Amino acid sequence: MLLIPCPHCGPRNQEEFAYERTLDSVVRLDDAPDVALSALYTRANLRGDDHEIWTHAQGCGQWLRLTRHRMTHAIHSVEPL
Numbered sequence: 001m002l003l004i005p006c007p008h009c010g011p012r013n014q015e016e017f018a019y020e021r022t023l024d025s026v027v028r029l030d031d032a033p034d035v036a037l038s039a040l041y042t043r044a045n046l047r048g049d050d051h052e053i054w055t056h057a058q059g060c061g062q063w064l065r066l067t068r069h070r071m072t073h074a075i076h077s078v079e080p081l
């Protein structure tokens with residue numbers, strides 16, 4: 001379980017949040033479908049920080065940009081998106 005520090009509500013249980021996706025998985029809608037899918041499935045999965053999009057679904061409802069380490073799950077920053 002993660003304790004996510006929502007900038008609006010303070011530290012809350014992960015169960016209140018909905019994970020949406022990583023920022024690098026967001027593709028442009030005007031890209032050709034094969035280009036968009038290729039970019040999505042050929043992303044590097046390196047150690048280090050990942051930038052993710054979450055929503056505080058059972059709290060303030062805000063969209064958040066969360067920086068989290070891929071191996072340790074340590075959260076380094078949370079900011080409104």
Ligand SMILES: [Zn+2]
Pocket residue numbers: 006007008009010056059060061062
């Ligand atoms: Zn919140």
